[in-house]
Amino acid sequence: MTNKKTSTSEEKKVSILIYCTSDLILSGILKALEPATDLEVVNIEKSTIDVFIESIKGLKPQIVLFANTEPLPNIREICKAIRDLFDERSKSQLMLLGNIPSHEEVVSLMNAGVRGYFDLNDPSNQLVEALRIVLKGEIWLPRDKMSSIMDRIISVVGRDLKEKTLDQLTPTEFQVLRLIGQGKSNDEIAEAMFISKNTVRSHIKSIYAKFDTHSRLQLALYAINSALF
Numbered sequence: 001m002t003n004k005k006t007s008t009s010e011e012k013k014v015s016i017l018i019y020c021t022s023d024l025i026l027s028g029i030l031k032a033l034e035p036a037t038d039l040e041v042v043n044i045e046k047s048t049i050d051v052f053i054e055s056i057k058g059l060k061p062q063i064v065l066f067a068n069t070e071p072l073p074n075i076r077e078i079c080k081a082i083r084d085l086f087d088e089r090s091k092s093q094l095m096l097l098g099n100i101p102s103h104e105e106v107v108s109l110m111n112a113g114v115r116g117y118f119d120l121n122d123p124s125n126q127l128v129e130a131l132r133i134v135l136k137g138e139i140w141l142p143r144d145k146m147s148s149i150m151d152r153i154i155s156v157v158g159r160d161l162k163e164k165t166l167d168q169l170t171p172t173e174f175q176v177l178r179l180i181g182q183g184k185s186n187d188e189i190a191e192a193m194f195i196s197k198n199t200v201r202s203h204i205k206s207i208y209a210k211f212d213t214h215s216r217l218q219l220a221l222y223a224i225n226s227a228l229f
Helices: 002-011 023-033 049-059 075-085 103-111 124-135 146-160 171-181 186-193 197-211 216-225
Strands: 014-019 039-045 063-067 093-098 114-119
Touching: 014 023, 014 049, 014 124, 023 039, 023 063, 023 124, 039 049, 049 075, 063 075, 063 124, 075 093, 075 103, 093 124, 103 114, 103 146, 103 216, 114 124, 171 186, 171 197, 171 216, 186 197, 197 216
Parallel strands: 014 039, 014 063, 063 093, 093 114
Antiparallel strands: none
16 A cells, blocks of 8 residues: 555656756756655756757656756757657646846747746746746746846737737637636636637637647737737
């Protein structure tokens, strides 16, 4: 009986895969995660990006923490490749850790699938909170830069989708988009609209096609920018 309980407890832990080439920074990450008994580091990669990608494929972690400690010219493509590995049902999330880049680069990375950026200058005791936030599909950015970065993201999304008009949507799709803008999950949308989760997914797929995007974040920010609520 004891073994079964232990096994069940371990299964509930959130699995984290870390990529970090700096032993000093890695040491700080692991120390910051020590108090969080609900989080479990399932692997640490220090070598190449290719090995890192293969590790994600094999382990399917719920959170990928990518310590971007050195400038990588292809970081956006790497993030897109990681996002493409995520199973929609698993709700896996990607967080970057490093020196916060320009607002424009943050916008680009968010559109590539990043859900959080933890600044190396942030207090280390906030890292666990940040990981729990992104696990829920929410956004984590440095607190002192959040407002200006989100304003920039919203303006970029508004520009990118300026030719996408709401009259393309059916009344039901419009309601789904409005709820996405409120940060509702598919389950919450289904409950609010009294429809099945499969129907919600079908509507979202249709909205993606009409707006020519695959980013839920873009849809949410478009809804915000369009003052749908």
